[in-house]
Amino acid sequence: MVGIEGLLNLGQPLHTTVVVTDFDDSDRVVATFRRALGRMPTKLVHLDLSGAGKDGGETKAGDWAIDPAAHGLNQDKVYLSVLALLCRHGSLKAVRQLQETIPRGDCARLELPSVEMGFELSHAMKMADVILSADYGVQDLASDTFFERLALNAPYRVEISTPNGMLLVSGSRPWFQLAGRLVDGESRILPGGEVAYTGSDIEGVFTVTGGLLATPEAPEAAPLARALTRLSRRFEHDPVTMTIADGQVMAFESKGPLAGTLDMLLRGAGYRQVTEVGISFNTACRTLIHDWPASSNEGCPGVHLGLGGDPDPEQEPAKESLVHIDLISPTVLVLVNGKPFMKLA
Ligand SMILES: [Fe+2]
Numbered sequence: 001m002v003g004i005e006g007l008l009n010l011g012q013p014l015h016t017t018v019v020v021t022d023f024d025d026s027d028r029v030v031a032t033f034r035r036a037l038g039r040m041p042t043k044l045v046h047l048d049l050s051g052a053g054k055d056g057g058e059t060k061a062g063d064w065a066i067d068p069a070a071h072g073l074n075q076d077k078v079y080l081s082v083l084a085l086l087c088r089h090g091s092l093k094a095v096r097q098l099q100e101t102i103p104r105g106d107c108a109r110l111e112l113p114s115v116e117m118g119f120e121l122s123h124a125m126k127m128a129d130v131i132l133s134a135d136y137g138v139q140d141l142a143s144d145t146f147f148e149r150l151a152l153n154a155p156y157r158v159e160i161s162t163p164n165g166m167l168l169v170s171g172s173r174p175w176f177q178l179a180g181r182l183v184d185g186e187s188r189i190l191p192g193g194e195v196a197y198t199g200s201d202i203e204g205v206f207t208v209t210g211g212l213l214a215t216p217e218a219p220e221a222a223p224l225a226r227a228l229t230r231l232s233r234r235f236e237h238d239p240v241t242m243t244i245a246d247g248q249v250m251a252f253e254s255k256g257p258l259a260g261t262l263d264m265l266l267r268g269a270g271y272r273q274v275t276e277v278g279i280s281f282n283t284a285c286r287t288l289i290h291d292w293p294a295s296s297n298e299g300c301p302g303v304h305l306g307l308g309g310d311p312d313p314e315q316e317p318a319k320e321s322l323v324h325i326d327l328i329s330p331t332v333l334v335l336v337n338g339k340p341f342m343k344l345a
Pocket of ligand 1: 196278
C-alpha cells in the first residue's frame with residue numbers, strides 16, 4: 001500500500017500520530033503530514049523540540065513530555081505512532097524517552113543530515129516526500145519473498161554479485177526486516193525498505209558502483225563524515241572493490257585514486273569490520289543523492305555494506321568508530337539459496 005496509510009499501523013483504537021521535529025520552521029513539513037493523513041483514522045499531535053537542547057544543552061524530560069490532558073489523550077488506551085524528524089544528536093535521547101512512556105505504539109525516525117552536516121529545511125521536505133510516496137505494501141511482499149527463500153535451506157547462502165565477483169553471506173544468523181508496515185513495538189529508521197544482516201560470515205568481493213552515505217553518530221565525527229560525503233559522486237566513475245574475509249575488509253581497490261583515498265580516511269580498526277549487509281528495495285528512493293547525506297541513499301534499490309558505527313542505531317554508538325558508512329551498489333544480482341531475488345543492471 002502506497003503512502004503513509006501503508007506505513008502506519010492504523011485501525012488501532014485511538015490511534016494517534018505524534019510528529020516530533022527539532023528544527024525551526026517545521027510547520028511546512030508538519031502540514032505535509034497533516035494533508036497526507038487527511039481523513040485517516042488518526043489524530044495528529046506535533047511535538048516541537050526546536051527550542052530545547054540548543055547550545056549544547058541536554059534536552060530535558062519536561063521539554064518534550066506529552067501532556068495527556070492537553071492533547072486529550074488517555075495514554076493507557078491510545079496507540080501512538082511516533083514519526084520523528086531529527087537533525088540534532090541531543091533529540092535522539094528525548095525520542096527514546098518518549099518511546100518508553102508509550103504502552104502501545106511504534107516509532108519511526110527519519111534521519112536527517114545533522115546540523116553539523118549542514119541540515120537545511122529542504123532536506124526535511126525532500127525526505128518527508130520520499131517516505132510519503134513509498135510503497136510499503138510492495139516492501140512487505142519483497143521481504144516475505146526474501147524470508148521464504150532464506151528459509152529454504154539451513155544454513156542459508158545469500159550470494160551478492162557485483163561487477164568484479166561475488167560476496168557470500170552464509171550461516172544461520174537471523175536477518176532483519178526494516179521495511180513495510182510498522183507493527184506494535186517496532187522502532188525503525190526511515191526511509192528504510194530493506195532486509196539486513198549483521199554478523200561476520202561474509203566472504204568474497206563487493207564492488208561499490210553507486211556512492212556512499214556517511215552518518216556521524218556524534219557531533220565530533222562530523223568532519224570525517226563530511227570528508228567521506230565529498231567522495232560519494234566519484235564511485236560511478238571509479239568503482240571501488242572491497243575484498244572481505246570473515247567480515248573484515250582486507251583491501252580497497254580501484255583503477256583510479258578513490259580506493260586509496262577511502263583507505264586513508266578509514267584507517268582506524270573500527271572501520272574494517274563490516275557491520276551491516278543491506279538489501280534495499282525502496283523504489284521511492286529513486287536516485288542517489290551526492291550533495292548532502294540523504295538517508296534515502298540507503299534505501300535505493302541495490303545492496304550496501306556498512307562499516308563503522310553501530311549497525312543497530314537504537315544502541316549507544318560503538319566507541320572506536322563514530323561514523324556509520326553505507327557503501328552502495330545499485331548494480332547487483334542477489335541469489336538467496338540459489339533462487340533469484342534481485343537483478344539490477
Ligand atoms: Fe542498511
